[in-house]
Amino acid sequence: MLAVRLENGKVELGDERRPRRPEGFALLRLLYGGICNTDLELQRGYYGFSGRPGHEFVAEVVDADSPNWIGKRVAGEINLACGHCAWCKRELGRHCPNRSVLGIVKHPGAFREFLTLPENNLHVIPREIPNETAVFIEPLAAACEILDQVKIPAGSRVAVLGDGKLGLLVAQVLHAAGSEVHLYGHHKDKLRIASLAGIQIAIARTIPKAEYDWVVDATGSAAGLRQAVEMTRPRGTIILKSTVHGLVSVDTAPVIVNEIMLVGSRCGRFEPAIKLLKSGKVRVDNLISEILPLERAPLAFRTAAKPGALKILLKA
Amino acid sequence: MLAVRLENGKVELGDERRPRRPEGFALLRLLYGGICNTDLELQRGYYGFSGRPGHEFVAEVVDADSPNWIGKRVAGEINLACGHCAWCKRELGRHCPNRSVLGIVKHPGAFREFLTLPENNLHVIPREIPNETAVFIEPLAAACEILDQVKIPAGSRVAVLGDGKLGLLVAQVLHAAGSEVHLYGHHKDKLRIASLAGIQIAIARTIPKAEYDWVVDATGSAAGLRQAVEMTRPRGTIILKSTVHGLVSVDTAPVIVNEIMLVGSRCGRFEPAIKLLKSGKVRVDNLISEILPLERAPLAFRTAAKPGALKILLKA
Numbered sequence: 001m002l003a004v005r006l007e008n009g010k011v012e013l014g015d016e017r018r019p020r021r022p023e024g025f026a027l028l029r030l031l032y033g034g035i036c037n038t039d040l041e042l043q044r045g046y047y048g049f050s051g052r053p054g055h056e057f058v059a060e061v062v063d064a065d066s067p068n069w070i071g072k073r074v075a076g077e078i079n080l081a082c083g084h085c086a087w088c089k090r091e092l093g094r095h096c097p098n099r100s101v102l103g104i105v106k107h108p109g110a111f112r113e114f115l116t117l118p119e120n121n122l123h124v125i126p127r128e129i130p131n132e133t134a135v136f137i138e139p140l141a142a143a144c145e146i147l148d149q150v151k152i153p154a155g156s157r158v159a160v161l162g163d164g165k166l167g168l169l170v171a172q173v174l175h176a177a178g179s180e181v182h183l184y185g186h187h188k189d190k191l192r193i194a195s196l197a198g199i200q201i202a203i204a205r206t207i208p209k210a211e212y213d214w215v216v217d218a219t220g221s222a223a224g225l226r227q228a229v230e231m232t233r234p235r236g237t238i239i240l241k242s243t244v245h246g247l248v249s250v251d252t253a254p255v256i257v258n259e260i261m262l263v264g265s266r267c268g269r270f271e272p273a274i275k276l277l278k279s280g281k282v283r284v285d286n287l288i289s290e291i292l293p294l295e296r297a298p299l300a301f302r303t304a305a306k307p308g309a310l311k312i313l314l315k316a
Numbered sequence: 317m318l319a320v321r322l323e324n325g326k327v328e329l330g331d332e333r334r335p336r337r338p339e340g341f342a343l344l345r346l347l348y349g350g351i352c353n354t355d356l357e358l359q360r361g362y363y364g365f366s367g368r369p370g371h372e373f374v375a376e377v378v379d380a381d382s383p384n385w386i387g388k389r390v391a392g393e394i395n396l397a398c399g400h401c402a403w404c405k406r407e408l409g410r411h412c413p414n415r416s417v418l419g420i421v422k423h424p425g426a427f428r429e430f431l432t433l434p435e436n437n438l439h440v441i442p443r444e445i446p447n448e449t450a451v452f453i454e455p456l457a458a459a460c461e462i463l464d465q466v467k468i469p470a471g472s473r474v475a476v477l478g479d480g481k482l483g484l485l486v487a488q489v490l491h492a493a494g495s496e497v498h499l500y501g502h503h504k505d506k507l508r509i510a511s512l513a514g515i516q517i518a519i520a521r522t523i524p525k526a527e528y529d530w531v532v533d534a535t536g537s538a539a540g541l542r543q544a545v546e547m548t549r550p551r552g553t554i555i556l557k558s559t560v561h562g563l564v565s566v567d568t569a570p571v572i573v574n575e576i577m578l579v580g581s582r583c584g585r586f587e588p589a590i591k592l593l594k595s596g597k598v599r600v601d602n603l604i605s606e607i608l609p610l611e612r613a614p615l616a617f618r619t620a621a622k623p624g625a626l627k628i629l630l631k632a
Contacts, residue, residue, distance in 0.1 A: 244568050252580070255556060264573070
């Protein structure tokens with residue numbers, strides 16, 4: 001079968017054996033995969049990664065312990081948890097210290113014709129959600145995670161910094177949840193997507209100071225985090241939604257003097273994401289820049305890395 | 317009257333006129349002042365400060381609008397708020413954007429024989445609290461602020477990093493509030509003070525990884541903040557209790573991946589601090605390194621800056 005590999009910064013195509021399905025796991029046939037910024041970082045070798053990437057996908061179950069799964073169209077949670085530890089018992093397997101992570105840590109990823117995941121990780125995709133939309137369930141769940149972590153009162157003004165894929169998803173999620181979202185970005189065409197969704201937009205050159213009780217940093221840049229601190233009112237909250245590679249220089253003084261709260265935010269539950277896509281309250285069709293066949297993965301990675309690119313999908 | 321000035325890194329003594337008492341203000345005669353690390357930072361010119369420092373004090377009211385105040389022994393909240401803005405209306409004048417701050421921002425400080433503060437800022441000190449203890453009300457209030465900001469479940473294990481004055485106060489406050497406090501520091505003699513108060517202590521060389529749900533950073537060092545991140549479990553909380561001068565390099569990746577919350581924490585309400593000192597649940601007598609007369613302020617500042625020094629008091 002066809003499989004994508006990352007090796008020394010290169011995207012390579014290989015012919016591999018179909019993976020063996022362990023007990024408790026399902027064997028999945030890939031339909032679509034989505035290239036995430038994390039995949040581009042893995043390609044750059046940020047985490048010493050080499051291997052098979054891919055964690056955003058929609059697939060069809062071809063084999064499983066339970067025959068009920070077979071033929072189902074699914075998305076899958078990316079953290080493979082042990083199921084026994086205190087985290088797993090609290091339904092927070094996303095933080096299980098023994099976990100592997102699909103396409104990131106010790107479990108080969110989704111950019112191949114067949115992959116495996118525990119049945120427990122799978123979510124059936126409702127009929128109303130087409131494949132090209134379903135592939136957004138994983139990043140949308142990460143955006144929804146904010147709502148599980150902090151209670152933003154309805155009608156609150158929330159600034160979202162960064163008009164990339166994640167920023168656009170976060171802005172839509174918070175808008176759908178009843179916040180007055182102001183999206184700050186640098187790209188007119190991306191901001192227009194948010195604007196069409198009823199979100200207020202602003203070019204990020206001029207940043208208002210101490211203006212918001214809620215700020216989400218989805219810039220992935222050190223400058224973004226510093227701007228977030230400047231924009232936040234005393235006792236306000238900043239949600240850190242995107243990592244910055246390497247060390248970030250922060251002035252802790254305004255964080256302490258203004259008693260600002262910073263909340264790191266990562267993966268989320270799939271249920272709210274599926275609900276939002278099913279209801280049409282979040283639209284992702286205009287976040288797709290290009291759909292390329294799996295065998296053109298090297299080109300797809302190059303395209304995804306171009307400035308201004310939004311989501312690049314791989315079609316199996 | 318005698319007054320201390322900071323000018324170009326020097327501690328100077330001057331002879332000044334007694335300050336005029338504006339309406340709504342009390343005229344106070346200093347009894348004791350306490351030198352805080354912030355005073356040492358002001359001396360070093362960190363905030364472009366020059367002027368009269370001092371914000372930890374106990375004083376006697378000599379004149380006020382209301383005669384009831386006269387003769388009372390008081391401590392005073394250091395933020396002079398406008399009283400009209402949205403922050404003031406929420407009883408959060410500590411964050412009033414129009415505020416001045418005693419001995420720090422636009423209001424001359426307490427290290428002089430007489431000073432002024434709004435009557436609203438004053439708290440009468442109960443008889444049971446001697447002067448040398450009362451001077452700790454302000455920094456102890458800052459330690460108590462943690463309890464107003466986060467809800468730490470009773471019996472929780474809390475790591476406090478830093479065995480300086482603030483760390484020792486924070487450790488005692490959290491211990492009194494029912495937490496199992498582990499204080500990490502580098503000074504055996506300071507750790508012993510905490511140990512006598514029933515607090516578990518550890519030399520900060522060996523830091524356990526991902527061990528605590530609650531960590532307070534009171535080190536004032538960039539290394540302390542990085543250690544705090546390492547020690548915190550997923551979904552845990554770090555309270556940033558002391559600023560680090562200049563920019564701090566932080567790796568945001570573990571904060572985001574482990575969904576850690578960082579909470580900046582500054583000044584606090586005086587009421588809980590007064591209560592703790594009155595009840596004897598927090599002891600501060602063994603935190604005093606030396607008491608020097610106000611006219612020996614230059615020596616007092618030098619002594620306070622020595623490694624290993626705890627609180628230096630100025631007696632008027």
